[in-house]
Amino acid sequence: MADTNPPDIKRGQGKTRGGTSGKVADFRYKRPSRPNKRPRKNGQAPREPKARGEPSGKQAHAQARNQGPAQAQAQSTPMPRGRNQAYAALDLGTNNCRLLIARPSGENFTVIDAFSRVVRLGEGLAASGRLSDEAMERTLAALHVCAEKLRRRHVHLARSVATEACRRASNGAEFIERVREETGIALDIISAQEEARLAVLGCHILLEDGAGPAVIFDIGGGSTELVLVEPSGAVPRILDWMSVPWGVVSLTDTVGGSDDTTDLRLDRYRRMRKTVLDSFRPFAERVREFAKGQHPIRLLGTSGTVTTLASLHLELPQYDRQAVDGLILPSVAMRDISVRLSHMSGADRRQLPCIGDDRANLVVAGCAILESILDIWPSETLGVADRGIREGILRSLMAADATGESSRAALQRMREQDV
Structure with missing residues (x-):
């Protein structure tokens, strides 16, 4: 493992449920089917300005202080500029469901919507090896809220990932399919290796x-x-x-x-x-x-x-x-x-x-x-x-999209020259 970054596309440790890692969902949603530095004195933070706080519920937190693109292979690629497309990252963990929706802002991004809810998806998993009906219902309710936010914000690209609870549960893949059918959200069960990589990309700054x-x-x-x-x-x-x-x-x-x-x-x-x-x-x-x-x-x-x-x-x-x-x-x-x-x-x-x-x-x-x-x-x-996987996903999406745009622009210039 030395001298390499855990890959974004390949699985890290054997075959895991949930399809190919790294996919981007198209989010053609159905409507919800249910109602809805050394330490400074007194532990002060570094001198660099911080992002404004991330509010809970429907409010969005302000611009996150990030720098550097998400993918190692695209480190020098700028994020898309002068565009209003929204990008989204959803992280479904064992205890929490978290969503960020952001727009590129130079080399950084500005969060325009956010959502976080304790769903306790993994409650009882250690004993039973399965996701319980109650835990799945709580999680689905939160994911319906996320789906509505993604629709309302007209998200351009999004990636939704699930981690350890869905990796371990014998009915994890079944739950992922149910989520897709009921909410339109295509969750990707990522490997522990990729989870580590995304966390680093999201907070290393x-x-x-x-x-x-x-x-x-x-x-x-x-x-x-x-x-x-x-x-x-x-x-x-x-x-x-x-x-x-x-x-x-x-x-x-x-x-x-x-x-x-x-x-x-x-x-x-x-x-x-x-x-x-x-x-x-x-x-x-x-x-x-x-x-x-x-x-x-x-x-x-x-x-x-x-x-x-x-x-x-x-x-x-x-x-x-x-x-x-x-x-x-x-x-x-x-x-x-x-x-x-x-x-x-x-x-x-x-x-x-x-x-x-x-x-x-x-x-x-x-x-x-x-x-x-x-x-x-x-x-x-x-x-x-107070940042990690979601921020890593956002930077990955934006950097990859910028790389694709650069390639398309170069191809268009070549075609024009031919004419």
């Missing part, structure tokens, strides 16, 4: 400046991806990567325990940590020598876990993307928060700002995964990204 390799990680609902990268032009070069089937949902469902006493809570947390560390061990061995280099090692995380813990570190009364996205803070602060949350009861965690009911039971598993990552890549600082 927030990696702290410096020389030498770094680790970018994505703690999802059903899996966690670790990617060792080295700065190389517009997009970092991927040196190594690993995906383990432990995310906040799958780890919570697999490692049982009681919440009744502090001792029982800590026992469960220790077992979570051991489960994850055992899975990470091959990657830890491979990156050991990189961690001993002469340059300070860097770490960047994109996930609800790191953004939630960063919000707690900042003592925010409610989540604020503008304050969190691009933050660089001491890793020890994240460890301290993780330890504190592992001691608390679920009822106490629910009372904390930026956690609430949705994350109260899952955040402890996220803390266990995060601490395990800090064990194998002991960076003094941790970068926080």
Whole structure:
């Protein structure tokens, strides 16, 4: 895997359900069938201006601060300019369904619509091996909302991906077909390898400046991806990567325990940590020598876990993307928060700002995964990204479309010269 980027078109690890990776849906929808840097003082973010916060529900967040095209093979290709076409990226994960719709803006893009909903698609999957009827119904309801937004925004190109829950479920392919029939959305079950690549493409710009390799990680609902990268032009070069089937949902469902006493809570947390560390061990061995280099090692995380813990570190009364996205803070602060949350009861965690009911039971598993990552890549600082797969998809679509336009324009010029 060294010296190569996980491919966009080819599958990474054997055959997976859902058809060829990299396809773009045409979105001829049916109508819905149902109603509807070192850390600065106090953990300050880098000096670069941030994108405005991404609102929830029907509001769109403003221009995302991205640079560099999405695909390694198109690193120098500009995005389409002077056009109003809308592009969309939909990421259906184990816990969340997220959509971004954006228009090119020079080398960047401006988000014009967004949607995010906790659907818990992978709930109960660890025990049954199947997506439950309730989870599929919740997810379909969210996807109908996404389909309506895609129609209303007249999306030019879109890509919709599904990750670990649909990869693992015995009825994952059946569910994908049902989604297509009921909503018109053609979900692509991507490999863990491509999931890692897209996450890197979506957030690498927030990696702290410096020389030498770094680790970018994505703690999802059903899996966690670790990617060792080295700065190389517009997009970092991927040196190594690993995906383990432990995310906040799958780890919570697999490692049982009681919440009744502090001792029982800590026992469960220790077992979570051991489960994850055992899975990470091959990657830890491979990156050991990189961690001993002469340059300070860097770490960047994109996930609800790191953004939630960063919000707690900042003592925010409610989540604020503008304050969190691009933050660089001491890793020890994240460890301290993780330890504190592992001691608390679920009822106490629910009372904390930026956690609430949705994350109260899952955040402890996220803390266990995060601490395990800090064990194998002991960076003094941790970068926080509220961006990832969707942004990587958008940049891939826009760069690929720009490349196609350039080819068509060149062909047209040749034809004119012939005449």
